[in-house]
Every structure is written in structure tokens, then in C-alpha cells.
Amino acid sequence: xxxxxxxxxxxxxxxxxxxxxxxxxxxxxxxxxxxxxxxxxxxxxxxxxxxxxxxxxxxxxxxxxxxxxxxxxxxxxxxxxxxxxxxxxxxxxxxxxxxxxxxxxxxxxxxxxxxxxxxxxxxxxxxxxxxxxxxxxxxxxxxxxxxxxxxxxxxxxxxxxxxxxxxxxxxxxxxxxxxxxxxxxxxxxxxxxxxxxxxxxxxxxxxxxxxxxxxxxxxxxxxxxxxxxxxxxxxxxxxxxxxxxxxxxxxxxxxxxxxxxxxxxxxxxxxxxxxxxxxxxxxxxxxxxxxxxxxxxxxxxxxxxxxxxxxxxxxxxxxxxxxxxxxxxxxxxxxx
Amino acid sequence: xxxxxxxxxxxxxxxxxxxxxxxxxxxxxxxxxxxxxxxxxxxxxxxxxxxxxxxxxxxxxxxxxxxxxxxxxxxxxxxxxxxxxxxxxxxxxxxxxxxxxxxxxxxxxxxxxxxxxxxxxxxxxxxxxxxxxxxxxxxxxxxxxxxxxxxxxxxxxxxxxxxxxxxxxxxxxxxxxxxxxxxxxxxxxxxxxxxxxxxxxxxxxxxxxxxxxxxxxxxxxxxxxxxxxxxxxxxxxxxxxxxxxxxxxxxxxxxxxxxxxxxxxxxxxxxxxxxxxxxxxxxxxxxxxxxxxxxxxxxxxx
Numbered sequence: 001x002x003x004x005x006x007x008x009x010x011x012x013x014x015x016x017x018x019x020x021x022x023x024x025x026x027x028x029x030x031x032x033x034x035x036x037x038x039x040x041x042x043x044x045x046x047x048x049x050x051x052x053x054x055x056x057x058x059x060x061x062x063x064x065x066x067x068x069x070x071x072x073x074x075x076x077x078x079x080x081x082x083x084x085x086x087x088x089x090x091x092x093x094x095x096x097x098x099x100x101x102x103x104x105x106x107x108x109x110x111x112x113x114x115x116x117x118x119x120x121x122x123x124x125x126x127x128x129x130x131x132x133x134x135x136x137x138x139x140x141x142x143x144x145x146x147x148x149x150x151x152x153x154x155x156x157x158x159x160x161x162x163x164x165x166x167x168x169x170x171x172x173x174x175x176x177x178x179x180x181x182x183x184x185x186x187x188x189x190x191x192x193x194x195x196x197x198x199x200x201x202x203x204x205x206x207x208x209x210x211x212x213x214x215x216x217x218x219x220x221x222x223x224x225x226x227x228x229x230x231x232x233x234x235x236x237x238x239x240x241x242x243x244x245x246x247x248x249x250x251x252x253x254x255x256x257x258x259x260x261x262x263x264x265x266x267x268x269x270x271x272x273x274x275x276x277x278x279x280x281x282x283x284x285x286x287x288x289x290x291x292x293x294x295x296x297x298x299x300x301x302x303x304x305x306x307x308x309x310x311x312x313x314x315x316x317x318x319x320x321x322x323x324x325x326x327x328x329x330x331x332x333x334x335x336x
Numbered sequence: 337x338x339x340x341x342x343x344x345x346x347x348x349x350x351x352x353x354x355x356x357x358x359x360x361x362x363x364x365x366x367x368x369x370x371x372x373x374x375x376x377x378x379x380x381x382x383x384x385x386x387x388x389x390x391x392x393x394x395x396x397x398x399x400x401x402x403x404x405x406x407x408x409x410x411x412x413x414x415x416x417x418x419x420x421x422x423x424x425x426x427x428x429x430x431x432x433x434x435x436x437x438x439x440x441x442x443x444x445x446x447x448x449x450x451x452x453x454x455x456x457x458x459x460x461x462x463x464x465x466x467x468x469x470x471x472x473x474x475x476x477x478x479x480x481x482x483x484x485x486x487x488x489x490x491x492x493x494x495x496x497x498x499x500x501x502x503x504x505x506x507x508x509x510x511x512x513x514x515x516x517x518x519x520x521x522x523x524x525x526x527x528x529x530x531x532x533x534x535x536x537x538x539x540x541x542x543x544x545x546x547x548x549x550x551x552x553x554x555x556x557x558x559x560x561x562x563x564x565x566x567x568x569x570x571x572x573x574x575x576x577x578x579x580x581x582x583x584x585x586x587x588x589x590x591x592x593x594x595x596x597x598x599x600x601x602x603x604x605x606x607x608x609x610x611x612x613x614x615x616x617x618x619x620x621x622x623x624x625x626x627x628x629x630x631x632x633x634x635x636x637x638x
Binding site: 160162163165166271272275276279299302304305306315316318319320321322323324325326327328329330331 | 460462463465466566567570571574575593594597599600601610611613614615616617618619620621622623624625626
């Protein structure tokens, strides 16, 4: 009798515990959902009138997005000569990143908050690989918890962050992933991402590079594979190729960032060259020859959901800002 | 329209175009505010017929009728009208006058509005129709970016970003020029030879003919015809801290930075060659995906 009583009391207690746990979880999920809903309000700044630029609305954000965070940290490589561009990026597309960092070799009045990486290397194009290693180390040490996605761009890049979020929603932020415009190369079977139009890395990709890739580059310890560095050592070489090669060794996936119609979203050449690819010049010929996926001709080169443009210099950044976000197309709403 | 083509069949992630358009047979029906047709006449020259081709492929096809005013015939460009002029910048005035004569003789009934552009102009025709819907096409009217000048009390329209004339404006100009054969009225400023600043002279003549120089700015008093490159329009105050013609001689006070240019801008200038295709892509090809809720979407659609 007593044991039954105890059993009933025990199960009542159990039930109570389970119930209160349930309520607690429900409460937490509820607040999380509300919080995420509230944070999605940043997307709801739309003009409620008949006149619209082709802005496409996606209704009822997918459930998995509501319960996962997808912050984007943008890190821009710049240099003292082009700090004006950094300022212009701050004024235009940069402010749509969840976090915005500028990597330069000095701070000055134009860019007082530039991050100055350890100047083990000179600020030249040849030493870009060295700079990239330093930058990724810096992000790993100081910013890995600030975002799920890490987007690297040059200071002559214009990015559309909304379309970037749309792209990234297709992928798993907890995986080891690398996204961008893919080039093929005999040394990198899965391809590597062009530095020009920028690329995105997940937290895990950066962690693997810094924890596993880097030590092999810089340390004097010799691994089991005695004479072989895991990744290209030193600071010289093609930054994007070296990174891609290293990431492949570290089993970081080189994803496909094209849209549903197989159109590229990261655009490594100027829009003029991308659209008019038939123009005979070295850049276009290189692209045709080394693009990982077959390029589409003409205006099909470029996805309607493009994510970044390259070679947008100085004040042209404001021209893009105006044409993409400022200009409206007046269309008569035929429902009225 | 592009926005209609991207309807996603997957209902769980419906990408909904914001303003669905009916299927209509002609452009003017599609944007039929008042049945107003626009004839676009683009000034080009034998050396730049390639730009004319690019205009044909981009914004030109949104005009109800498209003509190119050149000086030679061209089999690859059937819309090119060979006008009897020498093709130099100095002769632009002569070309404009010959073009207006040509329009008067052959096309006055083809449209209600006549939009003149250069072959390095990019026009946004939807916004042009929206602008014109608030004016009366049967009146004598001249619309564009207005400059001030001592010789023209109500201002003249910049040739660069293009201007719009009504049927009546063209009729008055051509008929008067035919009557006077050189002089409009005795001792007047309007001249009909072939040299000199085209847009200023046209402005002078039209004012003498009582053609109204309209205000084409939007409801926030922001310019819609943009006579300088977008880079100069937006950042010109930074690039030209000293003297800048646009700032000194614009008829209305010019706003700076992103405020310079209306969201309903109608024409951009100095868009050369393949840049025309870049503008076409950025304005019509590109979409920006923004998340919203069903409630918000209902308010957009209602």
C-alpha cells in the first residue's frame, strides 16, 4: 500500500517535473520565436504604396530560419590609399551586415576603426595570402561567436546582403562550408572561390583553417607527413587558390552558390564584362576558360538574385546603392 | 515583366511578385493611364550606331515607337532616319530642327508625347509614363531638366537627359519656322540656322511660341531628368567643391547626395555603350529578396 502510495506520489512528482519542464521549454521557445520575429522586422521596411522596384517578398519565413540564427559578419580588405572606399561601403551596403570589419595596414582619420593586422607582411598584392591568414586568425581569436557566416570582400565590391541571406538560408551554418564564384584548377578538385567577388566561410571552416591548417604553415613542428605542409606556407602566392586548396585538404566543402536556374550569384568581373562576355579581353577569356560551371551568355550570366558585384570603385558604390535601393519602377497595380 | 516570371510553384515558399500585371497586348494598354503613347527619337550618328543597337535592346523597346535620327541610312538599323545634316556636335541644333520637321511631316499622329534622347541616355519608360500622366498631352508643353538662362525667363530643358514635347509644341515650332524662314519675329532671339547650343536655342524658341516649360520634379521636389552622370549627380558636390555648372545654373535648387535623384527618375545621361546593358540588368534584371509576413504582404497588395 505504502509502496503504491509512494509510487503514485513519485509519478505525480514526475508528472509535475515534466509539466514544469514543458512549460519552461515552451516559454523559452516562445520568447525565442518572438525575438526572432522581432529581428526579422528589419526586413519589413517596405514602402506601402503602388510604386516598387522589383523587390521580391518571401512570405512566412521558413520554420528552420525562425529557430536558427544566421548572422553575417562582413570583413573588408582595404588599404590606406583606398580608405575612402571603406567609408563609402560603410554608407552603403556595409550597414546591412550584422557586423562590419575593415582590415587595413593603418588607422587614419577616414577609417579610425580599421583593424591593423600584425605587420609581418608588407601591404602588397603579392603578400595577400599572408594577409588572409592573419585575418582569419584574427577572426578566429576575436569574432567567431559574433556570427554564423563570415563574408570576405574587397573594397571595390558591392554586395546585396538581403540576397546573401536568401542564398545562405539554403545551407547549414554549422557545416564546414565555403561559398563564392567557383574556379576550377588541376590542383583543387572541388574548385576554389574567387577572391574578387568575395566568398563566405562558416565558423567551422575558419576553425579548421586556423586550428589545423595554420599550425602546419607556421610552426616548426613536423607532422607525421614529415616534409609536407598541409597548406601552402609563407605569405606569397595566389590568396584565393591557396585558401581553396587548403580548405579542400581540411574537408571544407566548396558549395554551389548558383540559383535555381544555374545562374551565378557571385560575379567576379565588372558587370559590363559579365553581361557582355563576348568582348574579347584577357579577363573574359580567363573566366570562360576557368569557370567551374559553364557560363551562360549575355544577361543570363548574372542571377536576378545576385549577391555581389566586383570592380565597383569609389563613388560608383553610391550609384549602385541608388539604382538598386533608391530607384523605383512605377507600375500600375491592376488589382485596383 | 520580370517580376511575373519568378512565381515559384512551391507553395510552402511562395515568392510572390509584388504587383502582378495583367497580360495585355500592347505597351500603352499595359500602362494605360490615359492612352498616352510615347514616341522616342534618339539622336545618333554613323559612328555610334552601335549605341543605337544597344538602346533598341534595352530601354528603347519600351517606347510605343522608336526612331533614330542620324545622317545616313543603315541596313543594320532600319529605324535610322537619314537627315540632311553634317554630323558634328556644332550642328546638333540643325539636326534637332530637321528631326522636328521630320516628325511633324511623318509621325505627328503616331503619339501624344515625343521624347528626345541622346544615344548615351538611359530612360525608365514606366516612370516616364507615370510623370506624363499628370500633364495634359493636348497642351503646348516642354518637359525635362530645367536650366536657367538670362535669355529664357522660364528656363530651357537640358538636351543631355532628354526632353519631352507635346504634339502641339512640335506643331507650333515647325509651322512657325516654315512661315518665317529664318526669323520668328523681328529682332528676336530664336534662330534657325544649324549651329549653336541646341537645347538653349530650342528653349528660347519655344518660349517665344508660348510653349510652357513644365516642372518635372516629383512630389518631394526632386529631379527626375538627370543631365549629368549618376556619379556626378550623387557625389558632384564632393568632386566639384568650386564652380559646377549644374549647381550654378539649375533652375530649381539642387539637392545633394542620394537626395539629388528621384526614386521615380525618368532619364540618366552619360550611360555609354555597354553600360546601357548594365543599367538594364540593375534596374530590371535584379531583384532584392526581403522577408515579410503574410499580414504585411496583404497591406502591400490591398
